Amino acid sequence: MKLARVIGNVVCTIKDARLTGKKILLLQEIDDTGSPCGEPLAALDAVGVGSGEMIFFVTSKEAAFPFDPDEIPTDACVLGVIDHINLSSSSAGH
Amino acid sequence: MKLARVIGNVVCTIKDARLTGKKILLLQEIDDTGSPCGEPLAALDAVGVGSGEMIFFVTSKEAAFPFDPDEIPTDACVLGVIDHINLSSSSAGH
Amino acid sequence: MKLARVIGNVVCTIKDARLTGKKILLLQEIDDTGSPCGEPLAALDAVGVGSGEMIFFVTSKEAAFPFDPDEIPTDACVLGVIDHINLSSSSAGH
């Protein structure tokens, strides 16, 4: 899974019917210090997240699991809101 | 899912039989400001998009879902036309 | 799907038995102007392509679809020969 921040959402009138009623979030991937890295991507939301929140998301076929038994055509889905990240003190020394 | 703009299409006489009659779009991936990023890719079209339109597409096995029950050998498919992108005002401050 | 040019092939005496009799092409990924990008990769051939031809290929699990019902262990397969690429005149202006 990757870490990201919710930076907005994508509005689409014309879309695959199975995406109707599903909010399409815009995510900015971040590193462990919260700095942005890579390009923004679109993802569905399995837990109910708000704009600006730090989240983690899953990619590939697993992104459709939260919508079982519906087969939703998505390759990215937010699975959780991050409260905080524990960085182990020893990690810097390795 | 990724954001992209439709920049053309690919014409193929010789191709896998299951792709017969399916338009192969050429996409340029874009970031949240609409600027191009990465290399162009080819994708099928599940919603009917036009040249120059801003769209989002899905990759991997999910790209074949819109053609169920046919098993189409594709790893990229356009799923929606983007009307506009809402960037949250708070995102800049994080 | 990605665009590529066939730049050669890979000869292997020792290989997984299900690849016996299957030509393993060497591909160089290209962009929409035909310029090479990224590293060469090996792929199977579902349509019969020749050296030097511009093709498109599929990756991931979909690469095994053309060989159904055989389960071929491949993650890249050529699906079509590109006759030409139509670049929309409007794309430069976006």
Add this chain to the structure above:
Amino acid sequence: MKLARVIGNVVCTIKDARLTGKKILLLQEIDDTGSPCGEPLAALDAVGVGSGEMIFFVTSKEAAFPFDPDEIPTDACVLGVIDHINLSSSSAGH
């Protein structure tokens, strides 16, 4: 599979119900000399690893295999603790 070091963990109150009770590790991918490369990622743990340990992890759908028959929505999972890496003496000469 990729090599990584466990650099911490991610704490989430709000998450997909199937992730309840599962520790979410933060990994830093490393090369064969132990130097960090790429961005940190989040992963589940199938073997019980500690902070600072060098591990290998699997991605994509295979990351859910260790939790069979439960279908866990994850795309990264730690599969083993690395005792040491044997680099072949001949590899430098090729």
Add this chain to the structure above:
Amino acid sequence: MKLARVIGNVVCTIKDARLTGKKILLLQEIDDTGSPCGEPLAALDAVGVGSGEMIFFVTSKEAAFPFDPDEIPTDACVLGVIDHINLSSSSAGH
């Protein structure tokens, strides 16, 4: 599939039970001239390869195919030893 050279192996006492007795190779991806590119990765071996050999490997779910009907949690597997690479003379001119 990608090209790589076997540069060593990874020793793990603690690992997922389904990997018991399976050698975990360390691979260095190479380009068509044999030069290294990208980061080393770990992979299983379906054909029996030796250290220093030039091989090709498959990624994603296909990497578990050679072990059917066992469901092995791996996302990379060596499928063949490369005897030599034929580069087509015309490829330089395109």
